Amino acid sequence: MAMRVKSVKQTPASRPATVPSTARAAVAAAARIVVARAPDAGQLAALEERCFPPADRFPLRVWKHLLGPAARRGSAITVLVREGGLVVGGASALLRAGSRVARLYSLAVDPSQRGRGLGATLIVALVKRVPRRCDVISLEVRHDNTAALGIYERLGFSLVEQLPGYYADGGHGVRLRAARQRVVGA
Numbered sequence: 227m228a229m230r231v232k233s234v235k236q237t238p239a240s241r242p243a244t245v246p247s248t249a250r251a252a253v254a255a256a257a258r259i260v261v262a263r264a265p266d267a268g269q270l271a272a273l274e275e276r277c278f279p280p281a282d283r284f285p286l287r288v289w290k291h292l293l294g295p296a297a298r299r300g301s302a303i304t305v306l307v308r309e310g311g312l313v314v315g316g317a318s319a320l321l322r323a324g325s326r327v328a329r330l331y332s333l334a335v336d337p338s339q340r341g342r343g344l345g346a347t348l349i350v351a352l353v354k355r356v357p358r359r360c361d362v363i364s365l366e367v368r369h370d371n372t373a374a375l376g377i378y379e380r381l382g383f384s385l386v387e388q389l390p391g392y393y394a395d396g397g398h399g400v401r402l403r404a405a406r407q408r409v410v411g412a
Contacts, residue, residue, distance in 0.1 A: 257344055259351040262304035262316065264293045269313035270306065270334075277334040281394055284332065292318055292331075302331070305352045307344060314339045317348040319356055319363075328356040328406075330365035333374070345377050353409045361406045369398045382408030 262270065267289035274283040284292075296302035304318040314336040320329040330352070335344045353363055366389060367374050383402040392399030 257307045257315075257347055259305050259307050259348060261355065262293055262306045262318075264290065264297075266304075266306060266313060267293050270304070270316050273313050273316055273334050273336060274332075276336055296320075300357075303352065303355055304332075305348060305355065307348065309339070312336075315344045315348050317352040319352055321356060321360065324359075326360055327362045327364050328353070328360035330363055340373075345374070346381060349377070349381060350410055353406060356406075362403055363406055363409055364401065364403045366392065366399045366401050368393065369400045375400075378402050378404075382411075 267286060270289045270293075271284065271286040292302045292304055297304070301321050301323070302318060303321065304316060306313050306316040308314065316332070316334050317330065318332040320331045330349065333345060333348065335348070356363075363383075364386075365378070365383070367378070369388070381404060383404040385400055386403045387401040389399035389401060391397075
């Protein structure tokens with residue numbers, strides 16, 4: 227399944243106010259990132275409902291698998307951030323036994339929390355938790371998702387492949403990769 231980040235073009239009226247980068251960094255630094263557990267599946271599914279169109283959401287059963295059997299096997303790790311008891315951001319990675327590549331599988335930040343630096347903070351926190359053998363981070367994202375692409379570029383990701391018609395709706399994607407050290411050192 228592809229990396230899914232909401233790719234809605236924003237009009238000037240719908241675009242969130244720009245937060246100065248120093249303020250974003252302070253807000254992101256204050257965020258308490260924790261490893262998601264099985265009881266968080268429902269809140270992560272609800273977060274996706276707030277972030278993605280129906281075709282791009284993981285159903286609850288997928289979250290139960292990622293946070294249950296996959297996490298116990300060491301083939302998935304998910305981190306999240308809560309505000310007022312509500313999950314407002316999450317990131318998940320898939321891991322293969324013996325592989326040097328970790329795949330950023332999902333990134334979601336509640337629309338009300340965007341522009342605060344939480345997306346980048348979640349990615350860095352997640353990458354710090356993947357096994358050290360994983361020295362490459364890979365992901366797929368819609369080619370027109372400029373907000374996500376900007377985050378990934380700032381974290382050191384580079385384009386490695388164009389993915390025409392990659393998404394179920396025919397949307398085009400791109401595959402990006404970064405060295406683990408570039409991401410955690412960003």
